[in-house]
């Protein structure tokens with residue numbers, strides 16, 4: 001097997017993503033390193049999810065490249081296994097809560113007593129102890145999201161990408177998910193999440209990457225961005241004015257602003 005491969009730093013070098021003739025993202029240069037928590041913010045269609053999916057190797061850039069650690073591409077299985085990604089609406093296996101976590105471990109070759117104790121630890125990290133034998137699909141939305149987090153964390157990722165992890169949840173369930181993310185961070189997992197909520201960004205992030213129109217417009221310490229955004233787009237976004245990516249939607253608002 002050799003030494004443990006690191007996935008950090010993750011470097012995007014001249015990365016662009018195009019669909020047909022439309023450039024949806026980039027070209028951009030961006031690095032994720034260290035142990036900071038990053039919130040990627042920006043209006044709908046800004047390219048936040050695309051950015052995460054490129055970093056996680058779920059899609060390939062149409063120009064430029066993503067480099068992870070020293071080993072290379074995010075599609076390299078040694079790199080991939082050091083990362084995890086959790087989506088807004090997780091898909092659960094038609095099995096018990098614990099079996100969902102064990103399945104993730106078994107696929108990595110971790111079985112038996114070791115797997116069971118790791119699964120128990122992960123379930124208690126997310127506050128699902130006591131629900132181990134319940135069918136995963138009958139859990140509430142918030143519990144399912146915490147199970148998805150347990151399944152991801154149990155594999156001890158160096159980096160966790162979270163794409164709008166609480167946007168489908170009520171405030172109480174969202175708070176439980178936020179606490180879980182905080183616990184993962186305290187245990188050493190690098191967090192990169194997308195969110196539309198300034199409050200959530202303030203609670204969960206050290207820095208903000210603010211995107212609009214498929215590019216990074218600002219990158220700043222969280223409090224600085226949330227109180228004093230430097231760009232016009234950042235100011236409009238935080239003021240609740242909707243800017244929509246021109247690559248995707250016609251810019252109707254411009255007529256009113258000019």
Ligand SMILES: Nc1ncnc2c1ncn2[C@@H]1O[C@H](COP(=O)(O)OP(=O)(O)OP(=O)(O)O)[C@@H](O)[C@H]1O
Pocket residue numbers: 019024042043044045046047048049050051248
């Ligand atoms: N694989 C793809 N092929 C073609 N178009 C895509 C693909 N993935 C995303 N897009 C488009 O690229 C644009 C950016 O999408 P993305 O999901 O990254 O935005 P976002 O910033 O996450 O938005 P939201 O806040 O609404 O989730 C969207 O208009 C989307 O429809």
